Amino acid sequence: MLELDALSVRLGRAQVLDGVSARLAPGQTVALIGPNGAGKSTLLKALAGLLRASGKVRLEGRALPPGPRRAVAYMPQDTGAAAALSVLEVVLMGRLERLGLRVDPALRGEALEMLARFGLGALAHRPIGALSGGQRQLVFLAQTLFRAPKVMLLDEPTAALDLRHQLMVLERVRAEVAARAAIAVVAVHDLTLAARFVDRILCLSGGRIRADGAPAEVLDAALLRAVYGVVADIAPLPSGTLVVAPLRALGGTGANAAGAKPRILPPRSWQCCASG
Amino acid sequence: MTMTTTGAPDAPGEAAKPAPADPARARALRLILLALLLGVVTVTDILVGPAFLNVLDVLQALVAPGTADPMVAAVVNAIRLPMTLMAAIVGASLGIAGVEMQTILGNPLASPYTLGFSAAAGFGAAVAILFGLSLPLVPGLTVPLAAFAAAGLASAIVYVLAHWRGVTAEVMVLAGIATLFLFQSAQSLVQYMAAPEVLQEIVFWLFGSLIKASWFSVAVSGAILALGTLALVPDLWRLTALRMGDARAASLGVNVPALRRRVFVIVAVLTAGAVCFVGTIGFVGLVAPHLARMLVGEDQRLLLPASAICGALVMVGASVASKLISPGAVVPVGIVTALVGVPFLFALILTGRRRYW
Structure with a gap:
């Protein structure tokens, strides 16, 4: 463990x-x-x-x-x-x-x-x-x-x-x-x-x-919208595999078009130093 | 739909090809040939000199000193052998110092010169000559000891700065370059202050000359070379791993800062031991590692001895050339090292060894 x-x-x-x-x-x-x-x-x-x-x-x-x-x-x-x-x-x-x-x-x-x-x-x-x-x-x-x-x-x-x-x-x-x-x-x-x-x-x-x-529990549209700032389709295939298809990015015109405010943290100074 | 892969497919972009032969034997063979070449050049250096001795007489003095002409035997024993051995030891020391400097700094332009060790040694020697310093019991060792101490001071400055700001290649290179300029300026100041005859002596020391070699200097520099090499042996694989970058070496369990500190101290001692008796010798520590890497690759088990042999080869070759340029005289070897080493490097670049070995 x-x-x-x-x-x-x-x-x-x-x-x-x-x-x-x-x-x-x-x-x-x-x-x-x-x-x-x-x-x-x-x-x-x-x-x-x-x-x-x-x-x-x-x-x-x-x-x-x-x-x-x-x-x-x-x-x-x-x-x-x-x-x-x-x-x-x-x-x-x-x-x-x-x-x-x-x-x-x-x-x-x-x-x-x-x-x-x-x-x-x-x-x-x-x-x-x-x-x-x-x-x-x-x-x-x-x-x-x-x-x-x-x-x-x-x-x-x-x-x-x-x-x-x-x-x-x-x-x-x-x-x-x-x-x-x-x-x-x-x-x-x-x-x-x-x-x-x-x-x-x-x-x-x-x-x-x-x-x-x-x-299957974690990947849903709300999480992708909140964390990644994207609108995505998530669908299970007959094999049981999930397919995540990003459709468009929120923020700017994308966010306005979606009518939603993304819950993405603002860019931070450390982003250039800590890739991930 | 399920997705599976079977067996062990080819690597991306790799058509099925027969496995190439293991280059380890070829590399070891190259190392042996290099050592043999060094042997030939070393004997040549002993045979050549400004005294115009008969080659057969010199060979006799080497093989059977008891039956040789006493004058020839004396020249060979007291002058030529120490000079040649010193050339080989200094070259080997600078070759090893150069390859490890390039390894710990991850920089192909690094050499014992980069961090200011040689400039500091020159400064120490210049100060001792300028002020006519003389140690009580061993006056002949004053200049070498001053050069050794100044090189030690330069390494201490870089070490302390790196200790404070982080033992990274960037900090060490910057601190080293600052130290290099500091000691070069101090050296120039000493030269500016010196009287013409003293200046001549300082400049001659800075040229780097094997004339100063003796059995004592051979013993001291040889012992430093042997101890420095032995101290590096336990870290050979860790140094090889460091060539993949700090992060990857650390991920393999290498304590990178500790390794860098340890090898830095060894490189400083090797460089100081090499230059304190013969003066500042440039180029060897830069070019020998590249020649060695082209011939045997990056595995430090082969790269370390190959760098030592290449360094010795360039240095002894330069010693031969220094005696042939002006018959009856010996041009300071430090002037000739680049003249001998550059053609080696050009030849290897032009023969198209792009991938190394």
């Missing part, structure tokens, strides 16, 4: 996270949704121990110490990487603590196997800088899963991927979560994809949780 208790982060004068509390059970894949600047990336970094936060984070009943945490793997949004590192080296570094002057052949074999699972076997010895953005994203996901963490924190892991690979990535994440009773928290913007793959959605806005529950 991962417990967040009144987690708050202040960056300069801005309160980027404001008392976020939640309990995430093993085996759960949780989507973190919300508009840009809502605090999604900040929450993931705070959970990873990479940002100073007040409040408590407990994993399996034990408070996590500040600083990077072995049991928690965080995959940043940025996929930029040094040109001269090979794909295999990048994945191997997922288990940095096990690497020495000589790399254990068994560990190397495991890394190659992980790459093969993502269809990246042929790229193992290519420089990461020579790969496309989508390929790099898959490599970094392979690195994150290679750590075999109890908690995976993935910041927009499907952002640079085509449809097929978006599905593949989220299926792989779900499979890992199920196989190892891990917890995955995935920041996403594609709400249809989130509804298709996750057990639960946490909706953040202005650094606070605005909604928490199963996709």
Whole structure:
């Protein structure tokens, strides 16, 4: 069980996270949704121990110490990487603590196997800088899963991927979560994809949780209007999957046309500093 | 409608291709060839000199000193060997300092020069020469110690500023550049104040010359190089991880500020140990890491020794050139390092190694 208790982060004068509390059970894949600047990336970094936060984070009943945490793997949004590192080296570094002057052949074999699972076997010895953005994203996901963490924190892991690979990535994440009773928290913007793959959605806005529950409970037109400032159609397909189709943005003429005042927080100075 | 994917499809945009061969062996082979090339250049440097000694006599003095001409053996033992070894040690130290500086600052233009260590060493030496300082028991060590102490002062300034404002690459580069200009100005002031004959001595020191090498300087700089290298070994993978950026390295469990502090101190000591005896040597610390990276990639297990060898190669090559430019004389090696190193770099750029290794 991962417990967040009144987690708050202040960056300069801005309160980027404001008392976020939640309990995430093993085996759960949780989507973190919300508009840009809502605090999604900040929450993931705070959970990873990479940002100073007040409040408590407990994993399996034990408070996590500040600083990077072995049991928690965080995959940043940025996929930029040094040109001269090979794909295999990048994945191997997922288990940095096990690497020495000589790399254990068994560990190397495991890394190659992980790459093969993502269809990246042929790229193992290519420089990461020579790969496309989508390929790099898959490599970094392979690195994150290679750590075999109890908690995976993935910041927009499907952002640079085509449809097929978006599905593949989220299926792989779900499979890992199920196989190892891990917890995955995935920041996403594609709400249809989130509804298709996750057990639960946490909706953040202005650094606070605005909604928490199963996709069918959380995703409704009122929430999208209030949090994102959009008018959207939300419809279940025969397969049971929800489809979220944004129709128009509120604010300016859009908001007036809709005859509704969006409950969106005004832009804050920290939005340029804390993507999410 | 359900959406599923099966098996392990190809990566985006990647047609099924056979896996390329593991480049690890090729890279290791390049490292060995580089070491052999260094061996050849090192022997060449010992064979060449302003004394116009017979090459076979010098070889005999190297292989069997007991049977060699005593005069030749004395020149080889007291002058040529220390100079050549010092060139290799200084080059290796600056190569390692350069590659780690570029790694912790995430900046391809970083070198031991960037943070003002070399300028500070020059200032320390210039002050000692200007005021004719002399230590009681070891007068010959006054200038090197003053250079070492000033380089230590420069590193302390950068370290303290980074400690106060955050150990980030940006803060360290800015603090370093400020320190560089501070010590360059102070150095110019000392030169301005100096009498012509003292100024000549200062300028000669600043050129960087292997003439000052001795077995003592070889031992001290060699020990610093060995200890500095050993101190970096436990962090090699963490330094490799840092090449992916601070956030990603931190997400892998690297304490980035602590790593940066630790490596910064090692780089400062390596640079000070290299330049305090021979004077400010430029270019090697900038170019050697790039040559090494092009040949062996980013894995620090290979990149660290490759940078050391490339640094030594440029420095010893420059030493050979410095003796050949003007027969019968030795041009200060600091003047020649760029002349020797730039063609290396041009050749590698022009051969189209765009992706490195």
